[in-house]
Amino acid sequence: MALRSTPSDLAKALTPHTKWVLLNSPSNPSGAAYTRAELAAIAAVLMDFPNVLILTDDMYEHLVYGDFEFMTIAQVEPRLYDRTLTMNGVSKAYAMTGWRIGYAAGPEWLIKGMGAVMTQTTSNPSSISQWAAVEALNGPQDFIPKNKLLFQERRDLVVSMLNQAQGLKCPTPEGAFYVYPSCAGLIGKKSPSGKVIDTDETFALELLEAEGVAVVHGSAFGLAPNFRISYATSNAELEESCARIQRFCASLG
Numbered sequence: 001m002a003l004r005s006t007p008s009d010l011a012k013a014l015t016p017h018t019k020w021v022l023l024n025s026p027s028n029p030s031g032a033a034y035t036r037a038e039l040a041a042i043a044a045v046l047m048d049f050p051n052v053l054i055l056t057d058d059m060y061e062h063l064v065y066g067d068f069e070f071m072t073i074a075q076v077e078p079r080l081y082d083r084t085l086t087m088n089g090v091s092k093a094y095a096m097t098g099w100r101i102g103y104a105a106g107p108e109w110l111i112k113g114m115g116a117v118m119t120q121t122t123s124n125p126s127s128i129s130q131w132a133a134v135e136a137l138n139g140p141q142d143f144i145p146k147n148k149l150l151f152q153e154r155r156d157l158v159v160s161m162l163n164q165a166q167g168l169k170c171p172t173p174e175g176a177f178y179v180y181p182s183c184a185g186l187i188g189k190k191s192p193s194g195k196v197i198d199t200d201e202t203f204a205l206e207l208l209e210a211e212g213v214a215v216v217h218g219s220a221f222g223l224a225p226n227f228r229i230s231y232a233t234s235n236a237e238l239e240e241s242c243a244r245i246q247r248f249c250a251s252l253g
């Protein structure tokens with residue numbers, strides 16, 4: 001199951017009308033992340049399309065596990081620097097979702113244009129949130145490796161429990177706090193209420209009805225039949241919900 005775009009996928013998708021390529025590594029929804037070599041291969045394709053701008057959403061920069069090393073495209077291919085907009089924020093690594101602060105760095109003409117649009121169309125984030133974000137970014141960072149270990153433990157727990165569920169296959173993601181298992185092995189089966197699991201959406205709805213577990217169906221993200229689980233919650237909650245998913249999968253016949 002391919003959870004990454006390959007250079008040839010990208011080359012096929014680009015046309016003379018393409019304005020932007022959006023990268024997000026580690027990714028929401030799959031948790032997959034690109035290595036330096038994978039990014040270099042993508043960059044090589046982009047070098048042939050000099051009019052294409054690149055937006056890289058690096059929101060999960062700090063949430064990569066094991067030996068995986070986070071890389072961003074302008075670092076891997078500095079010749080793309082002048083047409084790359086690098087985005088980040090404090091929502092994830094700093095657990096500051098409610099503060100509504102994201103930020104971007106890119107070519108001056110683009111940032112100026114973004115500023116002009118923002119000042120006329122939104123009321124902008126409060127100065128209080130902005131100062132809180134400055135404090136988060138400049139303050140002690142020692143909790144980040146600790147949180148990473150906690151997330152890695154949760155990832156491993158969820159991946160292991162889902163792979164023990166009948167009909168599910170769950171790859172181990174490199175980062176973020178999502179898993180994106182395939183439920184292809186369950187398509188065509190019937191729930192105890194007699195409903196045929198024909199798509200990942202039906203799987204998600206029946207799971208919710210039967211066990212009260214909410215997942216997001218993969219077709220909403222463009223890759224199916226899969227579903228997304230966020231593991232940004234306690235080990236106890238995760239164990240209970242994965243046990244319910246196992247029970248639901250075993251009930252399908």
Ligand SMILES: Cc1ncc(COP(=O)(O)O)c(C=O)c1O
Nearest residue numbers: 024028057059089091097101102
């Ligand atoms: C990849 C990615 N980028 C950006 C965001 C936006 O985060 P927020 O609006 O909380 O700053 C999210 C949130 O889920 C995300 O997953």
